[in-house]
Structures are given as C-alpha cells and as structure tokens.
Amino acid sequence: MKLFVWFCPILIALSASSQLQNDHRVILDSLVGIYQKEEGSESSIEAIRRFGVQLKNDGKNEASIEVLKEAMKLFKKHRIDQSYGRTLNNIGVSFSKSGIGDSAYFYMFKSLSWNDSINYKYGKLLNYQNLGNFTIFGESHDFEGAEEYYQQALEIAVELENESKAADLSELIGSTYLKRDGDKEQNLETANDYYSFAENYYNSKKDSFSLLSLWWNKALLFEEKTDYKNTTKAYLKAHDFATANISELVLIELNNNLGNAY
Numbered sequence: 001m002k003l004f005v006w007f008c009p010i011l012i013a014l015s016a017s018s019q020l021q022n023d024h025r026v027i028l029d030s031l032v033g034i035y036q037k038e039e040g041s042e043s044s045i046e047a048i049r050r051f052g053v054q055l056k057n058d059g060k061n062e063a064s065i066e067v068l069k070e071a072m073k074l075f076k077k078h079r080i081d082q083s084y085g086r087t088l089n090n091i092g093v094s095f096s097k098s099g100i101g102d103s104a105y106f107y108m109f110k111s112l113s114w115n116d117s118i119n120y121k122y123g124k125l126l127n128y129q130n131l132g133n134f135t136i137f138g139e140s141h142d143f144e145g146a147e148e149y150y151q152q153a154l155e156i157a158v159e160l161e162n163e164s165k166a167a168d169l170s171e172l173i174g175s176t177y178l179k180r181d182g183d184k185e186q187n188l189e190t191a192n193d194y195y196s197f198a199e200n201y202y203n204s205k206k207d208s209f210s211l212l213s214l215w216w217n218k219a220l221l222f223e224e225k226t227d228y229k230n231t232t233k234a235y236l237k238a239h240d241f242a243t244a245n246i247s248e249l250v251l252i253e254l255n256n257n258l259g260n261a262y
Helices: 009-014 022-037 042-057 061-077 081-097 101-117 121-137 143-159 163-176 184-205 208-224 228-244 248-261
Strands: none
Touching: 022 042, 022 061, 042 061, 042 081, 061 081, 081 101, 081 121, 101 121, 121 143, 121 163, 143 163, 163 184, 163 208, 184 208, 208 228
C-alpha cells in the first residue's frame, strides 16, 4: 500500500511555539485536514472557530487564541467577511479572559472597525457588549465607561428589534449602577428600572435561566439598599431558578449568599 504524505503550510506554522496540548493538537490537525479536503469550505473553517470558542469556554485561553487565529486567517483568505469579524471578536474575548488588556482591546476594536466597514450591525452590537463587559470586569472597573458601550449596543438591539438582546443589555446597564459613585438612591432606582424592563421580557418568554441571573442581581440591589428581607427573597427566587436549571455551582454560591443574608 502506498502511503500518501502531504505537507500543509498551516500545520507547519502551527508547530512553532504552540500552546496546544497533544489531544487538542490532534483535534485541530483533523479539522485542518477536513478544511484541505473540502477545499476551504466555510463550514470547515467554522468548525475550527467553534473549537477555539470551546477551548475559551473551558478556560484554555492561550490554546483558544492559537486556534482562533488560524480560523481568522482562513476566513480572511476566503473573504468570509462576517465570520472574520466574529472571530476577531472571539480572540479579543479570549485575551480579556487571560487578563491581557491591550491585546483584548486591540482585537475588539479591530472587530468593531471591520464590522462597521461591512455594515454588520449585529456584529457591532456584540462588539459593544463585549467592550462593556471588559470595561466593567477588567482591571479598570469603569462602570460609566461600560454603560456607554452597553447603551450603544442597546441602540442597535432596538434598531434590529432584537428584544432578547435589548433585555439582556438592560440588565447589564442596570448592574453598572449598583456600585458607581454619585447619588446612591437615584442610582439604585435607575438600576431597578432597567431590571424591571428585563424582567418583564424574561417573564413573557418564561426564560428561567435569564431570570436566575436577574434575581441574583436584584438581590445585590436590595443588599445595597440594606433591605435584607427582600435580599433574602430575591436570593430564594434565584435559588428556585437555579434548581430548575440544575446549576450546581450557582446553587452552592446562592446558599452561601443566603447564609450571609440571614
């Protein structure tokens, strides 16, 4: 039997200073092989991107960045514009989870600029949302700056009539008011207004997973008000939704918070 040996330039490039573990390398090599056999099909490149996202979700951020950069190059090579912008955004998020702020902002803004150039509004919505997330949860903890990004995302969600995203962004905006400077009472009322908008939508869709997050945030709001009776009620509501979603880690954290509230 004759052995067929081929040399893929992508694999050669990947071999240098790789952050991938052996099992991840095997998966990526297999996906690249499929890409070669399918002569650069969009679905085969998307499979590489999804693998990079999976690594990110598993907390393997350096490996995720390596895989996503390969997907990025292939999307760009084949001029698959929206997916190229999406992958730039994914890389930015992976850098943010690694705590590498400069690179996170670089890729997030590069994605935003690209999506703007091709008029991909939903892509811009995700860019602004992720920029808001990194601004509030990164090193700066800039609540006002985060709200500015979230508000820009919310404007696009309203324009696109995407009620689900509008609700999610309203909840995020509300959360920026919990710890910011200024008139605390007014800030908490503003937070409650945004939470109420999100709650109405989640209730209408019976979205128990989103209601879990919302009631957790409302518990934090009542805690800021030193209203411990309603804090406890809100944590119990979140506990019920966590049980419905079988979220063991969330249940553990909620039980700890309930103990503190009592």
